[in-house]
Amino acid sequence: MDRPSRKVIILSENVGRFLLRGESYLSRSGFVLMAGGSGRDILDLAARERPVAAVLGYDLKDVSGDEICRRLKRTLDPPPAVLVVGPASPPEAALRCSLAGCDEYLFSPVEPGALLTRLSSYLGIRFRVHPRRPLVVPVSHGRILREFLGHTRDLSEGGALIESILKPGAGRRLVLRVYPDDLEALELRAVVLRVEPSRERDQNLLGVQFFPPPPPARARLRDLLSGRI
Known part of the structure; x- marks a missing residue:
C-alpha cells in the first residue's frame, strides 16, 4: 500500500x-x-x-x-x-x-x-549539527612536511568543504593547518568523508569532518567563524 x-x-x-x-x-x-x-x-x-x-x-x-x-x-x-x-x-x-x-x-x-x-x-537526508559558513581560507596538510591542500569553500565547527587538486580517499585522516589571513596557523585533525569532482577543471571537493579539537583550538575556530579574527 x-x-x-x-x-x-x-x-x-x-x-x-x-x-x-x-x-x-x-x-x-x-x-x-x-x-x-x-x-x-x-x-x-x-x-x-x-x-x-x-x-x-x-x-x-x-x-x-x-x-x-x-x-x-x-x-x-x-x-x-x-x-x-x-x-x-x-x-x-x-x-x-x-x-x-x-x-x-x-x-x-x-x-x-x-x-x-x-x-x-x-x-535519507543529512543533518549538520554545526551550520557551515561560506569562508575561503588556505589549508595545508601533513604532520611534519606540510603540503598545500587547497582552499575552503565553507567552514564550520564540525568540518569543512575544501577545493583541492589532490584526491585523498574517503576515510583518510589528515592533520590540517588553516591559515586565517596572516595569523598563526590553526591546526585541526580531520577525516575525509567524501570526495567529488569540482566544477573547476582538475579540482576536487573534499568533505572533511573535524575531530574534537582542544579548547584553545576550538576557541580560535569559533573566533574565525564569527569574524573576530
Whole structure:
C-alpha cells in the first residue's frame, strides 16, 4: 500500500523535547511531525498516517516501546524506521527493542544532535549539527612536511568543504593547518568523508569532518567563524 503524499514522522510526547531543535529542519526537508501521548495514540496515528519513521520513548503510559515497535513493523507496509529512547539499565530494555525489530535504541537522556543525526540517516537526508559558513581560507596538510591542500569553500565547527587538486580517499585522516589571513596557523585533525569532482577543471571537493579539537583550538575556530579574527 502506498503511503500518503506527505511524509510523516510520529513521536511519543515523552521524547518530543529531544526533537525541538530539529523540528524546523525536518519541516524544511518536507516532513510533518505528529505526536501521541500513549501507545494507543501512536498506533492510531500510524494506522491513519502510515509514517516513514517513529521516535518513541520506551516508557509509555499503556504499551511499552518495544511492543509498539513490533506492531508498527508487522502492520505497516513498508515498515517505518523505529528509534527508541530508553534507559541504559536494565539492559533487557535494549534487548527487547532489538528483538522487536527496532532500528536504533538510544540511551536517555539523548543528545538532540545525535538523535537528529541518526534519524536523518534513516530518512535519507543529512543533518549538520554545526551550520557551515561560506569562508575561503588556505589549508595545508601533513604532520611534519606540510603540503598545500587547497582552499575552503565553507567552514564550520564540525568540518569543512575544501577545493583541492589532490584526491585523498574517503576515510583518510589528515592533520590540517588553516591559515586565517596572516595569523598563526590553526591546526585541526580531520577525516575525509567524501570526495567529488569540482566544477573547476582538475579540482576536487573534499568533505572533511573535524575531530574534537582542544579548547584553545576550538576557541580560535569559533573566533574565525564569527569574524573576530
